[in-house]
Amino acid sequence: MKIDTQLKKKLKDQLIKSIQTQKQETVIVKSPYSMTKDELSSMRSTLKIPQNHTLENVVDKELIGGFVIQHGSNIIDASVKTNITNLVARLQAAL
Amino acid sequence: MKTIDSLISEVEKELSKSSSKPTQATVGQVVEVKDEVVLLEGLDDVSYGELIEFENGALGLVVDLTQTSVGTIVFGDYVGISEGSTAKATGRIFSIGVGEKFLGRVVNGLGEAIDGGEKITSEKQYPVERIASGVIERQPVNTSLQTGIKAIDAAIPIGRGQRELIIGDRQTGKSTLAIDTVINQKGQDVICVYCIIGQKRSTAAALIETLRKNKALDYTIVVCATGSDPAASQYVAPYVACTLGEYFMDKGRDVIVVYDDLSKHAWAYRQVSLVLRRPSGREAYPGDIFYLHSRLLERACRLNEKLGGGSITALPIIETQEGDISAYIPTNVISITDGQIFLESDLFNSGVRPAINVGTSVSRVGSSAQTKAMKKVGGKIRFDLAQYRELAAFSQFESELDERTKKFLDRGAAMTELLKQKKNKPMSLAQQVVILWAGVNGYLDSIPVSKVVEFEEQFVASMNTNHKKLMEQINDKKALDEDMEKQLKKNVEEFVKVNYS
Numbered sequence: 001m002k003i004d005t006q007l008k009k010k011l012k013d014q015l016i017k018s019i020q021t022q023k024q025e026t027v028i029v030k031s032p033y034s035m036t037k038d039e040l041s042s043m044r045s046t047l048k049i050p051q052n053h054t055l056e057n058v059v060d061k062e063l064i065g066g067f068v069i070q071h072g073s074n075i076i077d078a079s080v081k082t083n084i085t086n087l088v089a090r091l092q093a094a095l
Numbered sequence: 096m097k098t099i100d101s102l103i104s105e106v107e108k109e110l111s112k113s114s115s116k117p118t119q120a121t122v123g124q125v126v127e128v129k130d131e132v133v134l135l136e137g138l139d140d141v142s143y144g145e146l147i148e149f150e151n152g153a154l155g156l157v158v159d160l161t162q163t164s165v166g167t168i169v170f171g172d173y174v175g176i177s178e179g180s181t182a183k184a185t186g187r188i189f190s191i192g193v194g195e196k197f198l199g200r201v202v203n204g205l206g207e208a209i210d211g212g213e214k215i216t217s218e219k220q221y222p223v224e225r226i227a228s229g230v231i232e233r234q235p236v237n238t239s240l241q242t243g244i245k246a247i248d249a250a251i252p253i254g255r256g257q258r259e260l261i262i263g264d265r266q267t268g269k270s271t272l273a274i275d276t277v278i279n280q281k282g283q284d285v286i287c288v289y290c291i292i293g294q295k296r297s298t299a300a301a302l303i304e305t306l307r308k309n310k311a312l313d314y315t316i317v318v319c320a321t322g323s324d325p326a327a328s329q330y331v332a333p334y335v336a337c338t339l340g341e342y343f344m345d346k347g348r349d350v351i352v353v354y355d356d357l358s359k360h361a362w363a364y365r366q367v368s369l370v371l372r373r374p375s376g377r378e379a380y381p382g383d384i385f386y387l388h389s390r391l392l393e394r395a396c397r398l399n400e401k402l403g404g405g406s407i408t409a410l411p412i413i414e415t416q417e418g419d420i421s422a423y424i425p426t427n428v429i430s431i432t433d434g435q436i437f438l439e440s441d442l443f444n445s446g447v448r449p450a451i452n453v454g455t456s457v458s459r460v461g462s463s464a465q466t467k468a469m470k471k472v473g474g475k476i477r478f479d480l481a482q483y484r485e486l487a488a489f490s491q492f493e494s495e496l497d498e499r500t501k502k503f504l505d506r507g508a509a510m511t512e513l514l515k516q517k518k519n520k521p522m523s524l525a526q527q528v529v530i531l532w533a534g535v536n537g538y539l540d541s542i543p544v545s546k547v548v549e550f551e552e553q554f555v556a557s558m559n560t561n562h563k564k565l566m567e568q569i570n571d572k573k574a575l576d577e578d579m580e581k582q583l584k585k586n587v588e589e590f591v592k593v594n595y596s
Binding site for chain 1: 105106109110117118119120121122123137138139140152
C-alpha cells in the first residue's frame with residue numbers, strides 16, 4: 001500500500017512531538033529548607049530519575065525535617081511531620 | 096487514672112518501636128465535597144472498591160472512577176474534609192474482620208463495636224463485596240427453618256437457605272415477625288444476624304433490649320446503621336451483615352440474616368447515586384438498583400455437603416406505602432426472593448396478629464422445607480382457609496346458608512382465630528403441631544370462636560405438663576406417626592370432654 005509521503009512526514013512529526021511532550025514530567029521534592037544543587041543531583045542519581053524528567057525543589061516549612069518526593073499521584077514520604085502524625089495516631093490507639 | 100510516669104513510659108515504648116522509614120503511597124487531592132460524597136483528583140492507580148484514608152482519619156470507599164476524577168463515599172466525619180486536602184490510597188479492598196467473637200455484639204455499618212464493650216478481635220478478614228456461591232457449590236433447600244410462628248410454619252414454610260421477603264405497610268408487625276423468628280432460634284444451633292438500616296435509634300435500642308431480655312443476643316450479631324448514620328454506612332451495612340454471616344456459613348453453620356429494611360437501604364443508595372450525578376430512572380432510583388439487592392440476596396444459599404452444608408437464610412423486609420406492592424422496590428425484591436409474607440394493616444387493625452394474609456403469601460420452596468409433622472397439618476390449613484375466604488365473600492350476599500356452608504365458615508373463622516399469636520411468644524414445633532392438629536381435625540367446631548384463644552392456651556399448657564413425653568417425641572422426631580397421632584387424639588378428646596362439654 002502506498003501512502004502519500006507528505007502525509008507520512010506529517011504523521012511522523014506529530015508522533016515525535018507527542019512523545020517529547022509526554023515524557024517531560026516533573027518530580028517535585030518538598031523540603032523544609034531549599035536544597036543545594038549537589039543534594040539535588042545526588043538525589044537524581046540515587047532515585048534514577050531519567051534525564052527528560054525535571055527535578056523541582058519546593059520549600060515547605062511545615063515538614064519540619066526530612067523530605068517528600070512527589071511524582072504524579074505517587075509520593076515517597078520521609079518527613080518528620082508524617083512521622084509525628086503517625087506516632088500520635090499510634091499513641092492514641094495504645095492509650 | 097494513669098500517672099504521668101506511666102504515660103511517659105508508654106510514649107517512650109512507642110518511640111523506641113517507631114522506625115522512621117519513609118513511606119510510599121498514592122495520594123489524591125480533594126476537589127469537591129458534597130453530602131457524604133467526596134470527589135478527588137490524582138490517585139492514579141486506585142481501583143474500584145478500594146478504601147482510601149483522608150487526613151482526618153476518615154475512611155472512604157471508591158465507588159466512581161472517571162477519566163479525571165475519583166468519587167468516594169465517606170464513612171466517618173466528612174465535615175472535617177476540606178478542599179485541597181490530601182487522601183491516601185490504602186491498597187485494601189473494602190473488607191472487615193469476622194469471627195466467633197462478634198456473637199452477642201452490636202456493631203456499626205463497618206463492623207466496629209458500638210455497644211461500649213471492648214474491641215472485637217477478629218479471626219479472619221472477609222471482603223465485604225463477594226460474588227455469591229456458584230451453582231455447583233449449592234444444594235437444594237430441604238431443611239425446615241422453624242420461625243415459631245404458627246401461620247408461617249404451617250402455611251408458608253421457610254427453608255434453610257431460602258430468601259423470604261416480609262412485606263407490608265408501616266406498623267403491621269414486620270420487624271416483630273423477624274424478631275420472633277430470631278428469638279425462636281434459641282437452642283436450635285442457628286446463628287442470627289440482625290441488620291438495622293435507616294431505622295430510628297430508639298427503635299434499634301428497643302430491639303436490642305428485646306433480644307437481650309429473651310436471651311437471644313448470645314447467638315445474634317446486630318449490625319446497626321440507623322437513620323442518623325451517614326448514607327454511606329447505611330448503604331454498606333447489609334453487605335457487612337451478610338459477610339459476618341458468611342463466616343459462620345463457611346464453618347458449616349446455619350445462619351439467618353434479617354435486613355430491616357431494604358426500602359431504606361434503597362433510599363440511602365439513591366441519595367449517594369444522585370449526589371454522584373448518576374443518571375436516575377424510575378422513582379429517581381439509579382439504573383443498578385435491581386443489582387444492588389439481587390447481588391445481596393443471591394449470597395443467601397445452602398452450601399453442599401462437601402463445603403460443610405452451611406446456609407444463609409435471608410429475611411429481607413420491605414415497607415410499602417399504603418399497600419402499594421407495585422412500586423419499584425417492592426416489585427424488584429418480590430421478584431428476587433423465593434416467596435413473600437404479606438402483612439396487611441386491615442388485618443392488623445381487626446385484631447388478626449400476626450397480620451399475615453395467608454392467601455397472598457407464598458413460599459416458592461414449599462412443603463419440601465417442612466417437617467413431616469407439620470406437613471400432616473399444614474396442607475389442610477391452606478385448603479381450609481382458601482375455601483373459607485371464597486365462601487366468606489360469597490356468603491355476604493346470601494341470606495340463608497345451608498348446613499355445609501355454615502360449617503365451612505365456622506371452621507374457617509376458628510382457624511383464623513387459631514393462627515393468631517402473641518408478640519415475642521414463638522412456639523415450639525410440638526406446640527404448633529398439637530394445636531393445629533386439633534383445629535384441622537374438627538375439635539374446635541364445638542367451641543365458640545371467641546373461646547378459641549383461651550382453648551389454645553389451656554390445651555397447650557395441659558399438653559406441656561401432662562403429656563411431656565409426647566411433646567418431646569414430636570420435637571425430636573419432627574414427625575407424627577400413627578401411634579403418636581392416636582395418643583394425641585385421645586388427649587384432645589379427653590381435654591375437650593373435661594373442659595368444654
